[in-house]
Amino acid sequence: MSSGERLRRELYTLRFILGKEMKLWKRYPSRILFIIIMPFLSILTLYFQGMGLVGSTVSSEFESFAGTQDYLMFIIVGSVVFIFVSTAIWGVGNSIRREQMMGTLESIWVTPTSKLTIFVGVALFDGLFSSYVAFMQLLISSVILPVNMLDLKMFVVIGIAFLLIFSLYGLGFFFTGFVLIYKELEDFTNMITSAIKMISPVSYPLSVLPTPIAFLAMFIPLTYALQAIREYLGLGEYGPFYQYMGLLLLFDLLFIIGGSLFFRYAEKKAKRSGIIATH
Amino acid sequence: MQPIRDLTIKDRLWPILQVAKYELIVSNLRYPLRILTRFIGPILWIVPFLFFGKAVLGGTDSTTLYELTGISHMPTFILVGTIITSISFNMLWLMSFAIRLESYRGTFESIYSCPINKFTFFLGKLVASVVWSSMYIIGLLLLGVLYLDVQFVWSSLPEMLLAIAFLFLSMYGFGLTVSGFLLVYKESHTIIHFLDGLFSLIVPMAYPLAVLPSALQKVSLSLPMTRAVIASRNIIILGEPFIEQWQHISVLCIYIFIVIPIGYKFYQRMEKRAKMMGVLHKY
DSSP states (O other): OOHHHHHHHHHHHHHHHHHHHHHHHHHSHHHHHHHHHHHHHHHHHHHHHHHHHHSSSBOHHHHHHHSOSBHHHHHHHHHHHHHHHHHHHHHTTTHHHHHHHHTOHHHHHTSSSOHHHHHHHHHHHHHHHHHHHHHHHHHHHHHHSSOOOOOTHHHHHHHHHHHHHHHHHHHHHHHHHHHHHHOOOHHHHHHHHHHHHHHTTTSSOGGGSOHHHHHHHTTOHHHHHHHHHHHHHTSSOOSOHHHHHHHHHHHHHHHHHHHHHHHHHHHHHHHHHTOTTOO | OOOSSOOOHHHHHHHHHHHHHIIIIIHHHHSTHHHHHHHHHHHHHHHHHHHHHHHHHSSSBOHHHHHHHSOOBHHHHHHHHHHHHHHHHHHHHHHHTHHHHHHHHTOHHHHHTSSSOHHHHHHHHHHHHHHHHHHHHHHHHHHIIIIIOOOOOGGGHHHHHHHHHHHHHHHHHHHHHHHHHHHHOSOHHHHHHHHHHHHHHHSOSSSOGGGSOHHHHHHHHTSHHHHHHHHHHHHHTTOOOGGGGHHHHHHHHHIIIIIHHHHHHHHHHHHHHHHHHTOTTOO
C-alpha cells in the first residue's frame, strides 16, 4: 500500500474515532456541564481562600514570590492550562479502561487499525474539547469574578497549551500501559493528577515550594508551559520565553517516545500473561 | 414472618463485619495501588491549600482570618477543615457509591442475592468508612504535629472526636439518600464528583464561612460537614466546650434521627423504582 493511500485510510479511521467520542459525550450530556463547572469550582475555592486570608484579590506577599500581586489572574491562568493536563490523563490515559468497562475493548483491539491511530483520535478529540473548556473557564471567570480574561492574547495562551498536549499524550500512553497491567486506576489517576497539580506552579509560584519539590517540578512539562505563558502575559518575571518553549518541545519529544515505548512493553506483557481483557 | 431461628448479636454483627472486611481487605488487596492512594490522598488534598496560603500570606498567620474567626494560624485552621472534609468525602464516596461500585466490579448480582437487608450492607460500608477515616485522622494529626506546628488545645481532643462520631452517623443518612438516587440515575460518577466539588467549595474547609455569598452560607449551614467543621474548630482550636456547640450538634442530630429513617425509606423506594424500570443492574 502506498504511503498516500495509508494516510488516507488512517484519516478515514480518525474521522470515525472522533465521531465515536462525540457520540459518547452526547450520550451523557450532564458530563459536559460537569467538566465545564468543575475547574471553575477549584478557581473559586482558591479565590475564597485568598479572600479569607488577605481580604482582597491582590497580595504584596504574593508579589515577593511570583513577581505579581494579582494572585487571582495567576491561578485562573494556571487552572485553564491545567485543564489540558487532566483531560489528557483522564482521556487518553484511561481510554483503555473505559473501553473495558463499556465492554468494547475486544472489538476495538481486533480491528485492523493501528493502536496509534486510535490514541491519536482520542487525543485530538480531547485537545479540541480541552480548548473549548479552557475558553469557557476564561468566559465564566470574567463574568463572575473581578477580573477580565477575555483578551486576544488568550488565543496564544491556548496555542501554547496545545503544544503542551504532545508531552501529555506521551504521559497518557504511559498511563494506558499502566492500566493494561494494573487495571483499576481511577484512584491512582486521581492521585497522579493531584500530585502534578501540587508540584507544578498551577496555583502558586515555584518559589513557595520546598527545594526538593521545586526540583521535581523541573521534570514536568506543565511547568515550562506555565512559565512561558505567564512570561508572555507579563504575570511575573521569569526567564526568556523562547527558552521555555524550547524546553517544552524537548519534553514533548521525550514523553511521546518514552510513553509509546512503555505502552508497547505493557501491551506485550498483558497479552503474554493473558490479562489484557481481565478486570 | 417468623425467622427460621433467633438471631444472636453475633449473627447480626457477622454480615456487617464481612461487608467491612470485603471493602477494607479483600477489595484493596486485589488493587494494591488503591491502598497507596488512600494514604497519600489526604496529604495531596491539604498541601496545595497550605502552599497557596503561604504564597498570599508570606507566612502562617493572617489578621483577616483572625478578624473573621478568632483564629490566626492558617495551617491549624486548614488542618481541622481537612480532617473533617476528608472523613465526609470518604463516607460520601463509600456510602453513596456502594451499590454502583459493586455493579462496576461485577459483584452486584452476588451481593444483591445475599439474604441480608440493605441497611446491614450499608452499615458494613459505614464500618469500613470509619476505619479508613480513623487512619486519615491519625495521618493528618501527625502531619500537623510534625510539620505544621499546629496550635491545638489537646485536652479538647476527646470532645472533637465526639463531634466526629456524630458526623459519622449523620453522614450515614446522607449517604443512604444519595445512594438511593444513584440507583435510578445512571451517571453516578459524574454526580458524586460534582457533589464532591460543590461541597469542597461551600464547606468552609480552607476559608471561613463568612467569605461565601450569603445564599451559599445558608446552603452550607444545612450540611452536616459544615456544622462538624465549625464545631471541631471551636473545640480543638478555641478550646470551647462541646456543650457550647449545641447549635451545630443539634443539626447533626437531625441528620441522625430524621434523615437516616427518611434516607432508608427513600433508598427502598428508589430501589423499587429501579426494579420496575429495569435499570437496577445497568450502568
